[in-house]
Amino acid sequence: MNGVSTSVIAVCGTLAGSALTYLFARLTARRAEKAAREERLRQERIAAYAAFAGAMTALRQKMISLWLVRQRDQDVAEIRAAYTEADQCGAAADHARFQVRLLTEDAELLRLADAAFGPIAALGKAADRAELAGHETRSQEVLTAFVEAAGRQLR
Template sequence: MGGALTSLVAVAGTLLGSALTYVFQRRTAGRAEQFARDERLRRDRVSAYSAFAEAVMEYRHQELQVWLHRRGELTHPLPERFEVEQGRLRSLALRARYRVQLLAEAPRLVELADQSLDAVAEIHRAKDATELMEHGERTEQRVERFVREAAGEVR
């Protein structure tokens, strides 16, 4: 009888050890998967937020050039299809904004992205060079505010 009891205790110990090992491995695997998901989301956010800021600043640059060209204040000619490029850059900025909307946790970040795009849209309404520079600076300030807020989300 003693041998059977010893065997039974050994089997129970083995089963208990296997069950505990399984539970701990599942927890570890779950944490590893969560970490990988979080890191992938962080990388996607960094990519999307930086792409948005870059696209808005390129769009801003093109808007400034178009304004100067239309008023004859540019010393170098723009390519014939500069308005097509202007539309392409606006489209690129809007697509980048949609990525921000998909990935942002904070609604405030989407608001800041919209404010950045609105500031660029105001550039063509400038009445003179002083107002043009104000619109350009306002756009840059709004993009910087967006980047500061976005940085807090990806840290």
């Protein structure tokens, strides 16, 4: 009888050890999966935020170029080409903003992404170079605020 109870205790101990090992392995795997998912999301956010900042910078440059072309030339073909380039950059910036929207729920970041378009739109309506420079500065300030908010989220 003593040998049977020893065997039963040994089997129960082995089963308990196996069960605990399985549970700990499963918890560890879940933690690793969660950490990997969070890191992938972080990397996607970095790429999207950087792409947005780059697209907005390119759009600002194209809008300034368009303004300058409209001020100095009456060549319809050159103005049309400048409009086309600015429009393409605008579409790329809008696409980048959609990516930002897909990857974050941060209200401040979303507000700043939307606000970044305001000063750029105002560039085309500038009456003179001083006003153009003011809109350009404001655009850079809003974009810098976006990048700083994005950096805080990513740290």
